[in-house]
Amino acid sequence: MPSATAETPKPTLLELLWRAAPDGARGPRKGLTVDAVVDAAIEIADAEGLEAVTMRRVAQSLGKATMTLYTYVPGKTELIVLMLDALYGRMDFEDTAGRPWRERLSALARDDYRMYRAHAWAAAASQTRPPLGPGQSTKYEHELRALDGLGLSDVEMDDALAYLLGFVRTAAADAAGADAEREASAMSDQEWWEANGPLLARVLDTERFPTAVRVGQAAGEAHGSAFDPAHAFEFGLARTLDGLAVIIER
Amino acid sequence: MPSATAETPKPTLLELLWRAAPDGARGPRKGLTVDAVVDAAIEIADAEGLEAVTMRRVAQSLGKATMTLYTYVPGKTELIVLMLDALYGRMDFEDTAGRPWRERLSALARDDYRMYRAHAWAAAASQTRPPLGPGQSTKYEHELRALDGLGLSDVEMDDALAYLLGFVRTAAADAAGADAEREASAMSDQEWWEANGPLLARVLDTERFPTAVRVGQAAGEAHGSAFDPAHAFEFGLARTLDGLAVIIER
DNA sequence: TGATTATAATGTACAACGTACAGAGAAAAG
DNA sequence: CTTTTCTCTGTACGTTGTACATTATAATCA
Structure with missing residues (x-):
């Protein structure tokens, strides 16, 4: 009997913001980072507006399949929150x-x-x-x-x-x-x-x-x-x- | 040779707002009014939020087919403008x-x-x-x-x-x-x-x-x-x- | 070393959206 | 009566976010 399917503890938004999610040790190497996804999305938003930021578009600009993004980000809502926090963090006062x-x-x-x-x-x-x-x-x-x-x-x-x-x-x-x-x-x-x-x-x-x-x-x-x-x-x-x-x- | 297809002068947003569109004399009777559409949309928005206001939903609440709305309103953007203006008009000060x-x-x-x-x-x-x-x-x-x-x-x-x-x-x-x-x-x-x-x-x-x-x-x-x-x-x-x-x- | 197991990556698929378009039927105009 | 114009509608298309199953990969354990 195979053991119960492991529950992947998906990171909360706060953990994501602080990049505090423990990166899994097991599987294949990660080909991207949260930052890469966020940066790509910001670049598109800056150039063509927020409505141009679709999951497909962001993934394409990273050379990955659409669904790959969901490895790094729970959904589009969270992605936008991450984009904004990145902006705040890069302000110079x-x-x-x-x-x-x-x-x-x-x-x-x-x-x-x-x-x-x-x-x-x-x-x-x-x-x-x-x-x-x-x-x-x-x-x-x-x-x-x-x-x-x-x-x-x-x-x-x-x-x-x-x-x-x-x-x-x-x-x-x-x-x-x-x-x-x-x-x-x-x-x-x-x-x-x-x-x-x-x-x-x-x-x-x-x-x-x-x-x-x-x-x-x-x-x-x-x-x-x-x-x-x-x-x-x-x-x-x-x-x-x-x-x-x-x-x-x- | 049939005459050139008649150009229906579709009303501008301003004409729509002021209900200044000349109602066509020719065809079948209108089964709705702009106000009816706007009111139905407002009712849905009040009850369930703006994201519940879809063309299908509004049409359904009026007992009409979805595309019928486009007889009264050029598109969803304009509908929302009309909804807001209706609100402003009904304020009591x-x-x-x-x-x-x-x-x-x-x-x-x-x-x-x-x-x-x-x-x-x-x-x-x-x-x-x-x-x-x-x-x-x-x-x-x-x-x-x-x-x-x-x-x-x-x-x-x-x-x-x-x-x-x-x-x-x-x-x-x-x-x-x-x-x-x-x-x-x-x-x-x-x-x-x-x-x-x-x-x-x-x-x-x-x-x-x-x-x-x-x-x-x-x-x-x-x-x-x-x-x-x-x-x-x-x-x-x-x-x-x-x-x-x-x-x-x- | 070999078997196990968690994870990354992806293709397919679905429901929902706005709306373009063509056609059917109704009523006024000629 | 014929023609014209307009209302109403069903179908269909492209686009969206994302659920899900599958495959490939790498670390862990026997």
């Missing part, structure tokens, strides 16, 4: 030790924003409370240090950081969205107005929507287009820091 | 005329947050600059009126509103994400710690991550769990209004 708090937090925000802009898929994929992988932990530690010693309680520090990073993530996602939309439409602003202007003029009458028409027009003219992500980021960052100032300089 | 600006903006944020929480799928699906459908236009008009007469320029009004709503959307998406995660894991905090505690203790050493460990612990204990969406919303709203105060009370 501006050194702002000793500078005033406003500059420190501003640098934090800009570091984050730069990372998101360099990997357009990341803002949409990331969550507010990512799992505590090594990359996220390193990032979190660095960010908290910028907030330490400002007179905030520990809980306030966490609140403030989550608030600041939430703003940056949204701003980056909006910027990426605006890019994608512009690319997808392949329609100049002029063409768009020729196609949609008449209807809008008929339907957005100044009787029902006086303020919207006035403000929308002003905003559109000021930015030269419907939405200016860079301006939104600068405006928002200033407001966010002003908002935090109230509890920091209290 | 707290009347805050004459009240101080901070209460007015706070009510705006809470109205928005309430809508997102009632339709958990909406925060993730919505964009910063939604197409100018009737719902979005009504909402935008109402919101701008709350910002009018505060001494802001038109461009600043638009900036401030986008900033405020961006915060609310993110907070709502985070809250929905936290709900979903809790539901999906089906793991009590205690079980989670039993499974992952040992690894975390080994790997999150206080040498490398002193601040992160300290603050993370404090935050976790304060909220009784890793993340408290309601608290994050209140904290963030206060900060956001404080930040806007700087340009409003200038």
Whole structure:
């Protein structure tokens, strides 16, 4: 009678993040690593967007069969978490030790924003409370240090950081969205107005929507287009820091 | 020789949003309306999440064949836009005329947050600059009126509103994400710690991550769990209004 | 050394998705 | 009555994530 089929203790997500899975000693040599899979996926996402990251595509870029990936990663969900943690771990942060708090937090925000802009898929994929992988932990530690010693309680520090990073993530996602939309439409602003202007003029009458028409027009003219992500980021960052100032300089 | 195949001028998204498509006079009677399709889709999304909204599922709930939907809606992308605009159009806003600006903006944020929480799928699906459908236009008009007469320029009004709503959307998406995660894991905090505690203790050493460990612990204990969406919303709203105060009370 | 056993790698297969397309039938227009 | 146009539908295609069985490989144990 053959012994009961051995239960392969499949690694948890956390073990995977920390690369803490004991690599099996028995079978054939591994032809890949988790890092290789993650890197390949990031490369594809950077070049062609997250929707181009399919298991087949990643495997192909590694010269392996699709199902081989599942030796290294439990599924696509986990792969994306790993991709994000890798990004966090590779960020380089501006050194702002000793500078005033406003500059420190501003640098934090800009570091984050730069990372998101360099990997357009990341803002949409990331969550507010990512799992505590090594990359996220390193990032979190660095960010908290910028907030330490400002007179905030520990809980306030966490609140403030989550608030600041939430703003940056949204701003980056909006910027990426605006890019994608512009690319997808392949329609100049002029063409768009020729196609949609008449209807809008008929339907957005100044009787029902006086303020919207006035403000929308002003905003559109000021930015030269419907939405200016860079301006939104600068405006928002200033407001966010002003908002935090109230509890920091209290 | 048969005449050239007639070109059905398929309606643009804007025409669809404003229900401005001329309904064809020729063929059989329509068995549905755009609204019926949109409502059915919203009902499914509310009950089972956006990922349950498939063309087959929506059609089935209307007692029609799948492809019938494409008579009313160009595709799934457009359907989701229509769903969101419908939500915006049905919001009811707290009347805050004459009240101080901070209460007015706070009510705006809470109205928005309430809508997102009632339709958990909406925060993730919505964009910063939604197409100018009737719902979005009504909402935008109402919101701008709350910002009018505060001494802001038109461009600043638009900036401030986008900033405020961006915060609310993110907070709502985070809250929905936290709900979903809790539901999906089906793991009590205690079980989670039993499974992952040992690894975390080994790997999150206080040498490398002193601040992160300290603050993370404090935050976790304060909220009784890793993340408290309601608290994050209140904290963030206060900060956001404080930040806007700087340009409003200038 | 030879038998055993855990593991890596892979091919096949399946269910689910959005939607292109062609055809059948209905109603208005000529 | 004929023609035209439109609604509705069934079938089918390409794509997705991944379950599963199989084969090859290497370390372990007798």
